[in-house]
Amino acid sequence: MAGVGPAAVDATLLTHLHTDHCGGLTTPDGAAAFPRAELLLSAAEAAYWLDPANAGAAPGGAKPVFTAAQAAVAPYRGRMRTFDGDQPAHGLHPVPLPGHTPGHTGYLLDDAGARLLIWGDVMHVPDVQAARPDVGAFDSDPVAAIASRRRALEMAVSEHLIVAGMHLHFPAFTRITRTGSAYALVPELWLSE
Numbered sequence: 685m686a687g688v689g690p691a692a693v694d695a696t697l698l699t700h701l702h703t704d705h706c707g708g709l710t711t712p713d714g715a716a717a718f719p720r721a722e723l724l725l726s727a728a729e730a731a732y733w734l735d736p737a738n739a740g741a742a743p744g745g746a747k748p749v750f751t752a753a754q755a756a757v758a759p760y761r762g763r764m765r766t767f768d769g770d771q772p773a774h775g776l777h778p779v780p781l782p783g784h785t786p787g788h789t790g791y792l793l794d795d796a797g798a799r800l801l802i803w804g805d806v807m808h809v810p811d812v813q814a815a816r817p818d819v820g821a822f823d824s825d826p827v828a829a830i831a832s833r834r835r836a837l838e839m840a841v842s843e844h845l846i847v848a849g850m851h852l853h854f855p856a857f858t859r860i861t862r863t864g865s866a867y868a869l870v871p872e873l874w875l876s877e
Contacts, residue, residue, distance in 0.1 A: 693718040695773065699804025700785040701733040701753035708802045709756045714752040716759035723757060723859075726778065727766040729787025781836055782804055783829025784822070791835065792845075800857075801845045806836045814860070814867040834846065837867050846872055 696718060699705055711717050727856060732738055734757065739750035757764055771777055779790035781803060790803040806811040808821040823829035840847050840860040847858050855874035860867050 690718050691720060692856040693721045696721045696723050697772075697800070697802075698723060698729070698843060699723070699793055699850075700729055700788045700800070701756070701792065702785065702805070703749060703752045703756075705758040705804070706753060714755065714759065718830070721763065723764040724772045725762045725766055726787040727768040728780075729785060729789065730764070730766045759786075763820070775868070777835070779803070779839075780820070781832040784833045785824050799843070799845055800848060801836070801849045803836050803838060803849060806833050807849060808842070808851075809835045810852050810858075810869055811863075813817040814869050817867065837862075841867070 690866055691859065695708065696856060709717055709723070710871050733750060733753040739747065739754070742750055742809040765772065767778060769778065769780070775794050777793050779801065781790045784805045788804055790801055790806065793800045793802065805822070809819070813819050813821070813833065814837070817833045818830050820826040820829055836847075838862055839845065841862045844859070847860060849858075850856070852869070853871060854856055855871065857874070858869040858870040861870055862868075
């Protein structure tokens with residue numbers, strides 16, 4: 685972890701509250717894994733997953749996802765900040781990418797012109813979904829997810845962004861190119877400095 689201990693982490697950005705993205709927030713006994721960290725996530729994401737009515741109305745197979753999301757953020761309740769379009773921190777711009785989940789959010793980091801788009805789960809099967817952005821996977825609203833995927837791909841191409849995503853191939857940093865209606869991922873070389 686780059687020599688940074690859990691107590692040194694002061695903020696954790698969440699793209700969404702699926703277990704593979706929030707499950708590491710707690711220790712095995714349910715305590716906060718990052719004892720000083722503030723959680724930052726979109727208001728729409730928090731409203732959906734943390735609402736007991738939504739959890740109660742969810743189909744049986746989805747109930748454990750609600751339970752896991754609620755358990756993951758529980759130790760941070762006094763240190764959780766939601767945002768709705770505003771900039772949660774200097775140089776950090778939320779990019780609403782709904783569809784995978786209701787409040788799925790990417791983050792555009794901008795530091796003196798060096799820009800990185802962290803797009804979360806815009807793609808799960810990058811080789812397929814870059815060539816065919818209309819192919820979905822694990823999305824709560826497939827139509828919105830396709831629109832968000834297309835918007836994120838176009839943003840990456842038109843703004844010449846480096847993209848980071850959780851289901852991209854190593855090194856998980858890529859650039860996007862477009863050929864007609866298809867896209868391709870061009871991995872950024874990984875350099876250790």
